[in-house]
Amino acid sequence: MESMLHIMRQVMLRKVSVMQKTKIGIIGCGAISSIYLENCTKTFAILEVAAVADLNLEMARKRAEEYGIPKACSASELLADPEIEIVINLTSPHVHTEVNLQILNAGKHVYSEKPFAFTREDADKVLNLAKERGLRVGIAPDTFLGGGLQTARKLIDDGWIGKPYMASGLILMGNAWDGMHPNFHHYLQTGWDPIFDMAPYYLTAFVHLLGPVRRVSGSAGSVHSEYTVGNPQSPRYGETVPVGAPMHVSATLDFENGAMASLQVAKESFGYTPRLEIYGTEGILHVNDPNMFDGAITLQQRNGTVKEFPYSHGFSQNSRGIGVADMAYAIRSGRAHRASGELSRHVLDVTIGILESSKTDKHVYMTAGCERPAPLPLGLIYNQLDQ
Numbered sequence: 076m077e078s079m080l081h082i083m084r085q086v087m088l089r090k091v092s093v094m095q096k097t098k099i100g101i102i103g104c105g106a107i108s109s110i111y112l113e114n115c116t117k118t119f120a121i122l123e124v125a126a127v128a129d130l131n132l133e134m135a136r137k138r139a140e141e142y143g144i145p146k147a148c149s150a151s152e153l154l155a156d157p158e159i160e161i162v163i164n165l166t167s168p169h170v171h172t173e174v175n176l177q178i179l180n181a182g183k184h185v186y187s188e189k190p191f192a193f194t195r196e197d198a199d200k201v202l203n204l205a206k207e208r209g210l211r212v213g214i215a216p217d218t219f220l221g222g223g224l225q226t227a228r229k230l231i232d233d234g235w236i237g238k239p240y241m242a243s244g245l246i247l248m249g250n251a252w253d254g255m256h257p258n259f260h261h262y263l264q265t266g267w268d269p270i271f272d273m274a275p276y277y278l279t280a281f282v283h284l285l286g287p288v289r290r291v292s293g294s295a296g297s298v299h300s301e302y303t304v305g306n307p308q309s310p311r312y313g314e315t316v317p318v319g320a321p322m323h324v325s326a327t328l329d330f331e332n333g334a335m336a337s338l339q340v341a342k343e344s345f346g347y348t349p350r351l352e353i354y355g356t357e358g359i360l361h362v363n364d365p366n367m368f369d370g371a372i373t374l375q376q377r378n379g380t381v382k383e384f385p386y387s388h389g390f391s392q393n394s395r396g397i398g399v400a401d402m403a404y405a406i407r408s409g410r411a412h413r414a415s416g417e418l419s420r421h422v423l424d425v426t427i428g429i430l431e432s433s434k435t436d437k438h439v440y441m442t443a444g445c446e447r448p449a450p451l452p453l454g455l456i457y458n459q460l461d462q
Contacts, residue, residue: 097121099122101163102165103129104137108165114397118396119396119460125158160183161186163188163396164188168189172200179210187214191419193266198423216398216414223369223370223391224280224284225451231285237358239355244336247348248344249343249347254306254311263319263320278426280365281338288441289331291429292439299318326429388451397460398414411446420443
């Protein structure tokens with residue numbers, strides 16, 4: 076088995092050596108950059124990280140040294156590098172739009188961490204500029220390309236649960252209420268709140284599994300309007316911080332194919348409780364946590380049997396960055412990439428629609444559609460995303 080895996084890897088590496096590698100740069104060297112750098116330097120052979128940048132140049136130098144990146148520099152220097160084709164934007168959510176526009180204006184494709192934007196108008200600015208310049212936009216999350224959600228997609232498409240008609244998503248978790256995180260107040264504001272921070276994993280998974288959404292309704296609220304740090308171990312003990320965004324949200328989604336789903340997301344509980352289920356006329360599919368690439372895929376059938384399925388696809392480890400690799404292959408071949416700006420724009424439309432529905436007591440209809448992303452092919456060679 077080991078020798079066969081070695082042979083497969085060598086075949087893949089020879090194939091990529093023939094295909095020109097795609098040089099990429101990363102702007103933003105915070106915590107999330109480590110997994111991107113790990114995968115973009117070691118997992119996806121089509122990618123070559125040419126430079127990293129951060130407002131804190133010392134942080135960029137640290138990441139460059141840690142992962143063997145040849146250049147640590149400012150964002151402007153990175154964008155001026157003519158060899159870099161794709162730039163990954165890992166900056167703070169509130170500057171995603173600004174940085175994405177800068178990347179596109181530099182003539183480079185952009186792949187951004189979520190959220191895409193906080194308004195439909197800002198998302199459209201990015202998509203319209205990309206279209207004008209003949210460039211691509213990719214947006215996280217890309218967890219739907221992992222082994223778990225790809226296996227779930229195949230089971231649905233192959234008819235294992237009959238006709239899917241309803242789904243349920245739940246994510247309950249704590250927040251930075253203990254005040255130990257130096258910037259814990261950020262987690263109480265828009266961008267780090269449950270609907271913009273955690274819901275995109277579930278909404279993207281829903282679209283991947285069931286297709287685009289037609290309309291939404293929702294309710295949003297918070298237990299606290301402000302929070303006083305009561306942990307004496309916190310350096311901000313006794314400080315009162317306003318809660319600037321809803322900390323719990325409940326929504327109903329109606330899909331274009333006639334299915335519907337409920338979604339509950341909250342950061343006012345404790346621990347971490349994820350659940351995603353798809354209900355069909357012939358079975359119930361219990362899906363892995365859409366924030367992860369792995370987890371059990373279990374089918375409860377009409378006759379009462381419960382069966383756990385082996386994965387049909389690879390990438391079951393933490394493969395963040397797979398969306399970038401898929402986009403690099405797509406640029407070479409001319410096909411559509413899967414973690415697209417259009418998909419994320421639709422998810423943003425759903426997100427904002429849920430909050431608008433809560434304020435207006437009305438259904439909100441989607442203004443931006445998208446194509447259901449194509450599933451990954453079966454039988455991909457080690458770390459290959461194109462055939």
